[in-house]
Amino acid sequence: MVFWEGYVSDEVMGIFAPIIVYWLYAGFYQLLPPLDGYRLHTRKEEEEKNLVPLSKVVKGVLLQQLLQAAVAHVLFLLTSTADESGIMIQPSIPIQIVQIIIGMFVMDTWQYFMHRYMHQNKFLYRHVHSQHHRLVVPYAIGALYNHPLEGLLLDTVGGAISFLISGMTARTSVIFFGFATVKTVDDHCGLWLPGNIFHIFFQNNTAYHDIHHQLPGTKYNYSQPFFSIWDKILGTHMPYTLVKRPEGGFEARLVKD
Numbered sequence: 001m002v003f004w005e006g007y008v009s010d011e012v013m014g015i016f017a018p019i020i021v022y023w024l025y026a027g028f029y030q031l032l033p034p035l036d037g038y039r040l041h042t043r044k045e046e047e048e049k050n051l052v053p054l055s056k057v058v059k060g061v062l063l064q065q066l067l068q069a070a071v072a073h074v075l076f077l078l079t080s081t082a083d084e085s086g087i088m089i090q091p092s093i094p095i096q097i098v099q100i101i102i103g104m105f106v107m108d109t110w111q112y113f114m115h116r117y118m119h120q121n122k123f124l125y126r127h128v129h130s131q132h133h134r135l136v137v138p139y140a141i142g143a144l145y146n147h148p149l150e151g152l153l154l155d156t157v158g159g160a161i162s163f164l165i166s167g168m169t170a171r172t173s174v175i176f177f178g179f180a181t182v183k184t185v186d187d188h189c190g191l192w193l194p195g196n197i198f199h200i201f202f203q204n205n206t207a208y209h210d211i212h213h214q215l216p217g218t219k220y221n222y223s224q225p226f227f228s229i230w231d232k233i234l235g236t237h238m239p240y241t242l243v244k245r246p247e248g249g250f251e252a253r254l255v256k257d
Contacts, residue, residue, distance in 0.1 A: 014171075018178055018181045019069065021182060026143065027141075029141075037248045037249055038192050039191060039249040039250070040191065040249065041249075042245075042249065050134065051134040051136070052134045061145055064146055067151060071157075071160060075164075079163075088171070090172075096168065099168040099176075100175065106162040107225070108225070111225070112224070115129075119222070128147040128150050132146045135213070137213070140189040143184045143187070183198060186198045187224065190206065203227070204228040208223075208240065211254060214254070219236065220254075221237065238255075
């Protein structure tokens with residue numbers, strides 16, 4: 001039993017929940033006061049280093065989400081196993097948990113290798129992936145600001161493969177993609193807030209991804225959105241230290257061996 005049962009289908013929730021969650025969570029960060037004591041970059045750095053205005057970022061994110069919704073709709077149509085009455089038998093909670101864990105590892109694997117290749121291939125980096133790196137100082141709303149091709153290949157196709165390999169239902173996907181969305185937004189929020197559970201339980205977090213957005217760190221910390229396993233296995237892991245800035249806030253500094 002889920003709260004939307006009887007109101008909308010699992011498929012509709014699967015299509016729109018990640019989009020709604022994105023704007024709610026990113027909007028929450030956008031509406032926070034400046035919080036200069038917890039920023040990984042100063043507001044001046046954000047204004048000077050970022051090469052694209054917020055309005056264009058919003059349009060880019062909405063375009064990616066439109067493509068994402070279209071692919072999700074087709075995916076649910078092709079994979080639905082509901083009976084004649086339209087009822088889908090849901091797996092047990094333990095099985096759903098296993099499916100989510102499998103989905104996390106599949107998504108991490110897909111995104112690591114696609115992300116890394118987009119950095120190594122000069123054509124793809126210059127014409128596709130560099131759009132995301134125009135936000136040198138990441139912020140929450142810009143988490144999904146990508147070139148449309150990257151949004152399709154990296155996020156949407158990666159999500160579809162995770163869904164298919166894990167065998168999850170549309171209902172389970174609401175939880176999985178909702179969580180993945182929150183994690184992705186948080187990784188780009190640019191704030192190191194006390195008590196943030198993602199900073200406590202995940203090594204791949206806001207500061208970890210901030211290193212990747214810094215010029216010296218662009219060839220490291222490709223892993224996203226959950227774990228840093230592939231970075232550690234394949235030698236692209238870049239540790240960091242958080243240094244308190246005299247004027248307030250923190251700076252994530254690379255720690256090279």
